[in-house]
């Protein structure tokens with residue numbers, strides 16, 4: 353260790369260098385800079401833990417006592433996984449010493465740097481991290497309102513919706529028609545609808561072989577498309593039909609009363625309808641002015657600071673992250689880079705340019721995995737693909753390779769959820 | 775003595791109170807890309823290999839072999855191509871140091 357005088361010199365030097373930084377902490381004399389994280393999902397919970405490890409005082413705002421994860425929830429819908437395997441508590445995060453405000457953040461005063469909670473309490477912050485995930489746009493698809501989700505579940509937020517869709521599939525008679533509606537980009541988990549379609553088709557093929565799944569899609573191309581479509585041809589030729597935009601796949605309206613999904617080209621009667629509706633950033637983002645007209649939040653690709661609100665960082669699904677897809681892997685990667693950037697900014701320094709990785713596995717069948725990966729860096733103001741990197745699993749691969757990727761998918765879920773919640 | 779105390783108190787907002795910071799050394803942020811790795815590489819005993827306990831040379835060597843295609847992979851080849859040799863070495867050193875720290 354160095355002697356006292358060296359320590360003192362360092363402190364003095366630090367102070368001199370920081371004259372301009374005294375504006376950074378909220379108030380002089382405050383012991384530590386405060387960061388509030390709104391949302392305890394893959395993004396927010398990761399970020400709170402990373403900030404805490406960096407010695408920053410963090411409060412995590414999350415109304416739910418448990419978190420139900422979406423990745424692998426398609427296996428719950430398939431019938432081969434229990435919803436309890438998707439559920440995580442905040443106990444370990446609390447044990448880290450992170451304060452949790454177990455309620456909804458109802459608003460943010462960005463000028464005063466205060467988060468308002470549903471109870472009326474307020475939390476001051478030096479920097480705020482918003483990780484509210486998505487909200488369903490109930491204004492975007494005629495007929496699909498808050499009440500419709502009880503009849504035509506979206507199951508795009510895991511939990512009761514996931515269980516409901518599973519129950520509907522289970523009670524459907526053999527010979528039934530399942531209709532799935534898939535939105536245009538951007539939305540949470542680009543390959544998620546196609547993994548779900550695969551696993552529903554697998555369930556129908558093995559348990560209700562006279563039934564059929566019709567996938568109505570608002571786009572003509574999608575993530576891992578050739579891999580999915582090749583596998584569908586091989587595995588589910590009689591059970592899965594996909595209709596893209598050009599074929600009239602875009603859903604224009606739904607009717608809960610008639611159990612009908614309407615497209616530009618026709619009306620489709622459904623025994624079970626899974627509507628994945630258009631989405632936007634969790635509503636607090638728009639309420640506080642961090643979202644643009646698209647409903648999502650533009651961010652600085654180095655710091656994740658919202659372009660529309662200073663001192664507010666947006667991570668995970670809510671952010672416009674350029675080429676990075678809205679995934680749990682992405683949210684986790686955002687969170688760690690954002691925590692480092694926040695700590696650096698709070699020291700009055702400039703964060704360096706990050707690189708980030710995403711990997712999304714999808715199951716085409718329980719033992720058949722495929723993946724897409726990417727490496728990203730800031731370029732021209734957004735997170736762009738690092739050229740020459742990333743891409744999908746090969747189109748030609750042995751059964752063993754597909755089985756190995758399914759195994760890795762499982763391992764990823766274990767590891768990421770233990771990093772976030774364990 | 776008194777002076778030092780006052781200065782330390784004033785400086786407190788800048789040092790977050792973590793032991794490393796209290797000694798005046800801010801932790802060096804991880805090199806570009808490094809913090810993403812723990813999304814897949816965790817503790818031992820998983821189907822995905824752990825990196826803890828591996829040396830920087832071993833990690834950087836694997837990455838180079840994935841990048842060149844010399845070492846077959848389901849996915850790491852696609853990721854390794856996103857990093858230069860220099861970036862990979864920095865990541866490997868950081869991960870190896872973390873492993874020792876834990």
Ligand SMILES: Cc1cc2nc3c(=O)[nH]c(=O)nc-3n(C[C@H](O)[C@H](O)[C@H](O)COP(=O)(O)OP(=O)(O)OC[C@H]3O[C@@H](n4cnc5c(N)ncnc54)[C@H](O)[C@@H]3O)c2cc1C
Nearest residue numbers: 391393394395422423457484485541668669678679680681
């Ligand atoms: C079917 C399906 C399958 C998927 N599969 C995969 C996969 O295999 N791999 C993968 O990487 N990703 C997958 N995803 C995507 C993944 O679930 C999301 O990208 C991820 O959850 C995003 O994390 P987030 O932290 O941004 O949001 P979330 O995880 O949704 O967390 C947001 C949190 O914020 C809270 N919140 C919202 N508003 C407020 C407020 N005002 N105050 C306080 N708290 C608030 C919510 O309660 C919630 O807990 C899948 C998604 C679906 C739907």
